[in-house]
Amino acid sequence: MKATLPVAVLDMDSRHDDTTAWSHRVDRLDCYAVGSRDLAQYAGLIVTPNVDQEHLAGNTA
Amino acid sequence: MIREYLDRGGVVVFGGHLHRDWLPAASLFVPLAHRSLDGYRVVEVADHPIFRGMGTELTFRRGVAGFFARGHHPVPPGAEVLTRLFGGEPATYLDRVSTAGSIVVQATSNLLSYCGEALIDWIVGEAAQRRAEAAGQRRGLAAVYGGSAQHHRTLTAPKYARHLTGGTIYLPELADVDLTEYRGLLIPERSHRGQLERAADRITELLDSGGTVIAFSGGEPFPEFLPGVRWQHRPTNFWWWLEPDADLGVRLADEAHPLFRRLTVRDCTWHYHGVLELPEGAQALVTLTTGEALLYVDRVSTPGTMVISTLDPISHYGGYFMPATERFLDAFLPWAAETSRELIIRSP
Numbered sequence: 001m002k003a004t005l006p007v008a009v010l011d012m013d014s015r016h017d018d019t020t021a022w023s024h025r026v027d028r029l030d031c032y033a034v035g036s037r038d039l040a041q042y043a044g045l046i047v048t049p050n051v052d053q054e055h056l057a058g059n060t061a
Numbered sequence: 062m063i064r065e066y067l068d069r070g071g072v073v074v075f076g077g078h079l080h081r082d083w084l085p086a087a088s089l090f091v092p093l094a095h096r097s098l099d100g101y102r103v104v105e106v107a108d109h110p111i112f113r114g115m116g117t118e119l120t121f122r123r124g125v126a127g128f129f130a131r132g133h134h135p136v137p138p139g140a141e142v143l144t145r146l147f148g149g150e151p152a153t154y155l156d157r158v159s160t161a162g163s164i165v166v167q168a169t170s171n172l173l174s175y176c177g178e179a180l181i182d183w184i185v186g187e188a189a190q191r192r193a194e195a196a197g198q199r200r201g202l203a204a205v206y207g208g209s210a211q212h213h214r215t216l217t218a219p220k221y222a223r224h225l226t227g228g229t230i231y232l233p234e235l236a237d238v239d240l241t242e243y244r245g246l247l248i249p250e251r252s253h254r255g256q257l258e259r260a261a262d263r264i265t266e267l268l269d270s271g272g273t274v275i276a277f278s279g280g281e282p283f284p285e286f287l288p289g290v291r292w293q294h295r296p297t298n299f300w301w302w303l304e305p306d307a308d309l310g311v312r313l314a315d316e317a318h319p320l321f322r323r324l325t326v327r328d329c330t331w332h333y334h335g336v337l338e339l340p341e342g343a344q345a346l347v348t349l350t351t352g353e354a355l356l357y358v359d360r361v362s363t364p365g366t367m368v369i370s371t372l373d374p375i376s377h378y379g380g381y382f383m384p385a386t387e388r389f390l391d392a393f394l395p396w397a398a399e400t401s402r403e404l405i406i407r408s409p
Contacts, residue, residue: 007184009173022178039066043192044184048171049077056063056083 006043010034012050031055067162070195072188074180076167079134086140086159087166092132093150101126103152105145110183111165111176112143119144119175129175130168138213139222139229140164158222161195163187194226201226202245202273202401205235207252211379215249218378221390224398235260240267245366245401249375250279250334261286268365273401279373280334289340289362290369293353297332309333311355314345319399321346324392329355331385335371347372358400366400 008029018028029037031051039045047056064085067073078090093100103119106112112119122128129144130152136142139158142151143165153172156164165172172180194200204216206229215221216229227243232252236259240246246267248257257264265286268274276283276290280297283290301307311330313321329347336353339345342361345354347370356370374386374393 006188007181020173020177022173022181025178025181026173034062039062039071040069042071043188044072044074045063045066046171046173046180046184047073047075047077048173049169051077053079053081053083057081058083 007046008039008042008044009046009048010051011048012052064160067160067164068195069161070188070192071162072165072184072191073162074165074167074172074184076169076171076173078132078169079166084164084166086137086156087164088135088137090132090134090168091150093146093148096127096131098126099147101129101131102147103129103144104147105142107141107143109143109155110186111172111180113179115175129170133168134166136219138217139219139225141219141223157191157226158228161200162191199244199272200228200242202247202275202398203227203240203243204229204247205232205249205252205257206230207232207249207256209251209379211251211376212249213379214381215375215379215390221394224394226398232256232260236263238263240264240272241270243267243272245273245275245397247397248274248276250277250373251281251376254281254284257284258286268363268367271365271403273366273368273397273403275368275397275401276370277373277375278334278371279376283369287367287369289343289359290367291338291340292335292371293338294335295333297334299332301332310350312348312350314348314354318344318346320393320396322392323395324389328385328388328392329372331372331377331383333371334373337369337371366403368397368400 008027010029010031013030103117106116119129120126133150136151136154137156137159140154140156143153146152153167202225204225206212206216230238233256240263283292301309309330313326333355339354339357340359340362343357343359345357347356348354359367374389377383377386378390
């Protein structure tokens with residue numbers, strides 16, 4: 001089981017394999033987790049270009 | 062949620078094109094007016110851990126330009142530009158001022174794909190520092206903002222705002238702020254006296270709790286609630302330098318002092334507005350040949366630290382006038398921020 005990592009990558013649900021050299025150091029989070037997940041467990045959020053900004057702005061239910 | 066996360070000292074790194082208002086203090090993406098190879102060129106990269114060892118090669122990926130940034134996001138006041146494009150557009154900025162956390166905004170691209178583990182390492186260290194500050198430790202040096210154009214320009218210039226990690230406090234709201242949550246307070250010259258007096262108790266509490274108060278005067282008497290400050294008016298000679306070989310008479314009292322590692326007597330010399338009588342036990346740093354002080358540090362009159370000066374750099378840099386004031390602030394503010402980190406409560 002993957003341990004909780006200090007940095008999260010907030011992304012769309014693309015389901016592609018993360019083959020980057022740093023994949024073991026980040027936790028991939030679905031952008032819709034914002035609002036339901038406790039973000040305080042992460043040192044930082046890296047927000048990628050394709051996220052749903054309507055959701056982040058609170059424009060959706 | 063994002064705002065709340067940042068207010069607890071979190072770090073958010075966004076790459077892309079903002080088209081909705083969800084990131085504090087950020088503005089929407091502005092695409093390049095004319096997309097071209099030259100326009101895509103990264104011409105300026107700050108010396109910052111995220112980009113350490115990287116430079117203008119950020120422009121190309123396998124010989125193709127345009128991946129890194131195709132426009133910009135307008136930079137909020139106080140944020141630091143980390144990269145710029147050929148046309149001067151800020152492609153990356155770091156905002157440590159608008160919230161208790163840190164925000165990096167990168168136009169167009171995901172910085173992780175450029176900076177990899179250097180970005181992750183920076184986030185982890187940055188978050189540790191920002192969370193510690195947000196969770197009980199005091200905020201950094203704050204500056205009183207009186208609403209004037211001069212104050213605004215100086216206090217929001219990125220190279221100065223980065224040292225004001227406590228941010229700015231609007232003067233009419235100062236009396237309602239618990240200043241013991243801050244390490245220090247910078248009071249610019251030419252601030253509204255009545256509003257400052259309303260906040261006298263708050264400022265005194267800051268000093269009593271070991272904090273630092275830095276106060277400048279631009280010809281107005283210092284507030285009487287600042288202990289031990291004895292100011293005398295002197296007529297201001299704005300034109301002394303028109304005389305050949307003129308000497309205003311400004312001197313550094315202790316060249317070995319840390320303030321003067323980067324600051325020269327020339328950087329302290331434009332004019333002055335009055336002189337100060339040195340309180341017993343205080344340390345003069347800038348004086349006149351008469352021995353009267355223009356800038357001193359007082360660690361004896363209160364449990365905290367007072368830095369008092371009759372120089373007026375904030376008004377003049379903010380008014381686009383007198384280049385020495387910029388050199389002064391370039392050296393003074395880093396030292397002031399460092400000084401305000403001391404929280405030694407002394408017996409006055």
